[in-house]
Amino acid sequence: MVITLREHATARSIPLDTITGRALAVSRVLETATPDPERPGNWLLRAGSRVGAIRVPLPTPRSPGARARDALTLRIVPKTPVRRLFFLLGFSLDPARAWRQEQDGSVDVGAHEDVVPALAYAVERQIDRALRQGVLQGYQRVEESALVVRGRIREAEQIRRHFGRTPPIEIAYDAYTPDIPENRILRAACEVLLRLPDVPSDVRRRLSHQRVRLADATPLVRGRELPRWTPSRLNARYQRALPLAEAVIRGTSPEHRTGELPINGFLFDMNALFEDFVTGALREAVREHGLTGRLQDPHHLDIAGKVRMRPDLVVHHPDGRTPVAVVDAKYKTEKAGSYPSADLYQMLAYCTVLGLGEGHLVYAAGQRGERVHEVRGSGRPGVLGGVRLYQHVVDLDRDPSQLLDTFRGLAARLAADHNQQ
Incomplete structure (x- = not known):
């Protein structure tokens, strides 16, 4: 039995036995795995950001003479080619x-x-x-009991294990091995x-x-x-x-x-993959301008240091101490014409703690073009017009060279803003 779901698509109602449905629900492979209230014997399955394939062995029928069924293969297809x-x-x-x-x-x-x-x-x-x-082969440390001396005798082990008896002899040596x-x-x-x-x-x-x-x-x-x-x-x-x-x-x-059902397979987490791509590409791009990018740069929201925060990427001045820009990657799609407000609140907190006049959110999908939000009441000395929050969209369907050019453009802009400060 093969079930194919698409990443972040609408939930599908699939006929499944209770044991298999519960196995999928407990595994957290899917965003949704619940019994279908309108169709007894069916389960509502909806894929999240994980893509790949898993195999679930179907439970063996208990009736005499019944034949065991094949395993269930669940494929989750990515939106991205x-x-x-x-x-x-x-x-x-x-x-x-x-x-x-x-x-x-x-x-x-x-x-x-x-x-x-x-x-x-x-x-x-x-x-x-x-x-x-x-x-490829290399040298590996080997410690063993042997009948002949090779390398160095481990005197402490020899006395502890074989006091007064030889052989065997406790030895240690470097072996040239493919292991x-x-x-x-x-x-x-x-x-x-x-x-x-x-x-x-x-x-x-x-x-x-x-x-x-x-x-x-x-x-x-x-x-x-x-x-x-x-x-x-x-x-x-x-x-x-x-x-x-x-x-x-x-x-x-x-x-x-x-129960008795193991789930095995391979899954990509598209959230993590997109975040790694955005931060890695932008970090390489800012290097061309003499700036340094730090991934998951740790900071604290409060003075007491109890509330931790880790922006995806903080771009620093060449001195390595002064923040220049902060970037967060979001693998999500806008809803009802706008992105979740929580993303803006989070970015505003980053800018406040780092003392920056602007922050950048990079999304994997949504309305093309850049959006900017100027925060009310955020004006302060040294920051003209207050804090600005930018929302960018990266079109993953574009050619790799075009994708990288997008980050080169953003890096050049961050460097220009830094030079004007």
């Missing part, structure tokens, strides 16, 4: 590189038009490029994708091949932090594959269980 979505992803993973390339999608998705097939294809291609010169963090991450990404629904058979076959090539890397334990790796010239050929592989592992939905 898949190729453009992966351009946003590529930019958020490595803004500096994507900014230099300015190509139509820094992540190759082939001819695939759905999220999971495109993701699986992109990851497999990047892993294949990383491994073309062979599997390094980089290979563990790539192997884990292959295994994640092989568990997902909708992965094309040819891509699944190539992913299985890549997993075999990485067989000497230790499998990661689900739920634990990813191993850390440090970019260097030695792992340069891995550096495009690793961020994408990490995004796959982190984006995999955890196993939500209701």
Whole structure:
């Protein structure tokens, strides 16, 4: 059974059993998952900002001789074209590189038009490029019991475990091995994708091949932090594959269980993806003017320091201490011809705390053109005319180069305002 929903579309009434409906509701994958009051046996399903695919095994019938049913596959289709979505992803993973390339999608998705097939294809291609010169090896610290001496004897462990007896001998040494963090991450990404629904058979076959090539890397334990790796010239050929592989592992939905039903899949949070794109693109753009952008810059609303606030991006003077502008990204659509007033209140609070005369809100959809709101009673010495709040709309259907030009224009404007101060 396959259900296809569209991101932020109207709720659909779908026939579902109670166990499966409750599993979807508890998982919070959807914005709405409630019984349909007008159609008994149906559930109202509405997708939010998460896009991708999940699989829910349908409960096994308990009647004698009944056959088990297939799993339910839920697909959530993004409003943004898949190729453009992966351009946003590529930019958020490595803004500096994507900014230099300015190509139509820094992540190759082939001819695939759905999220999971495109993701699986992109990851497999990047892993294949990383491994073309062979599997990377490195030195890893090994501590073990052995029959022969190799490296250094761990004297404390030798006495504690084998006092008066030899062998075995407790030793420690550096082994040159493919079992390094980089290979563990790539192997884990292959295994994640092989568990997902909708992965094309040819891509699944190539992913299985890549997993075999990485067989000497230790499998990661689900739920634990990813191993850390440090970019260097030695792992340069891995550096495009690793961020994408990490995004796959982190984006995999955890196993939500209701009764005996596990939910597995992969989901992009479009809210986070859009925020990362806007802040990353604007931070790179202001650098061209000698300014510095800080992501999630921490501040406090009150003097006592009890109410925390974190604007998405605060642009600073080259001295690194003086705020020049504040920007917040909002992945939402205007309602009834206007954006939520709460966004303006939030931006006004940012401007007040930072001592700025203007703030900028960037939206993913809505009426084209810029809107400006001058706040009443906000005039004060040094701020001509009071606080102005600007609302911008980014058209994600535009070409990547045009999207980046939008942020270049905004950055140039912020720099000009700074120079006039």
